Amino acid sequence: MDLTYSTEQRRFRQEVRSWMEAHVPAEPLSSFDATREGFEAHRAWERTLSEGRWGMVTWPESYGGRGLDLIQWLIFEEEYYRSGAPLRVNQNGIFLLGPTLMEYGTPEQKARFLTAMASGDEVWAQAWSEPQAGSDLAAVKSTAVADGEEYVLKGHKIWSSRAVFADWAFGLFRTDPSSQRHKGLSLIFFPLNAPGVRVQAIPQIDGEKGFAEIFLDDVRVPAFHRLGGEGEGWSICMATAGFERGLMLRSPARFQVAARKLVELYKAHEHEVEASVRDVVMQSWMDAEAYALSIYSTASRLTAGGQIGAEASTNKIFWSEMDIALHKAALSILGARAELLRSAPAAGDIGKWLDGYFFSLAGPIYAGSNEIQRNIIAERMLGLPRS
Ligand SMILES: Cc1cc2nc3c(=O)[nH]c(=O)nc-3n(C[C@H](O)[C@H](O)[C@H](O)COP(=O)(O)OP(=O)(O)OC[C@H]3O[C@@H](n4cnc5c(N)ncnc54)[C@H](O)[C@@H]3O)c2cc1C
8 A cells, every 4th residue: 555645646636625615615504404405405515516526536427426546535535524515415325325326236227326316416315224123134024015017115114314305215125025034135216205105204312303214105116226136135235334334434534624623622722621631632633543544545455456344344333433432522621511502602613513422422323333343343354153
């Protein structure tokens, strides 16, 4: 792994930086989980990105991308977070379903779905979890019964992020009703406004509507909406989960920027806090940098044709625990002020730390809980017996 940037990579970084400086909204957009207005403002930002061909730089040009490699993607992400640009409302689409479609979709499916995804015209939700199938995803009960050239979907999905305002969902369904566990499952897309779909918001810890339950009652979709072969849903979902845990969903830049802000916060309050906080702040900064180096190493390996394996699980545990520690450090610096909500008149930037802390608490749960990741590491990396 060569740790120096090439002339071309430095030029690319400058191009991203200049574009972001010229286009990032001056005022932060309101949350995409709270109101339709906030959601649509984020969709409009996705369109602006896509007009500049920044929607997903690693995608082929024919789908609105730039055909760049993973190292350039990491550079893009560093500049993206550095600029304070809005969070990506279509992250389930561009970071999870997009790469999966690229690998398993037919040319017709790619043409139909990828460009509209990259442009934000169609925002996606992930509909895998069910009330009794979270960690144990193979316990999925929702069914998709073939009827001519269509599937009829029935069931109950839960914890679907962005589903309240999103346009489409990709769900895991049992296409063979007599099948058990990992067999007989298929990945199927459905529009969230189709007849028979009912989306019910679940309030989050901060009161926003970041999740939803989805009730499906005889929802008809064409067979064209099945990704991969019938019964191949499990292996396709595991490929998606690899993207989610391993590289795409949480790029290091997000944590590096947060760690730098933490250092600034510490410097501003150095004389008010206990000496031990200094160590925690330094550890957070070092962890964020170490995570970035580790991801550069993974990206180099993938670019050279390697595969991401069980280390997706170690990455996921690392970034989720680092994120909590980093936000806890900020709250300990702020003391009682940390309790100011974002909406409080005196909050200023302080409210963002509490928001970030609440969200960090979900990190060890979503994208496969950390206990499950530890089971994967024990069995597949260390070769320990199943418990
Ligand atoms: C912020 C957030 C966003 C999410 N977004 C989505 C989404 O968009 N789409 C979607 O489909 N789902 C989503 N989820 C759901 C998420 O995938 C599940 O919450 C997660 O898989 C855990 O499942 P569960 O909640 O049913 O908990 P359970 O599976 O019931 O687990 C409860 C506890 O038991 C532990 N546990 C369970 N089994 C084992 C085991 N074998 N060994 C050791 N410990 C175990 C778990 O680690 C956990 O601590 C989201 C969740 C969160 C928090």
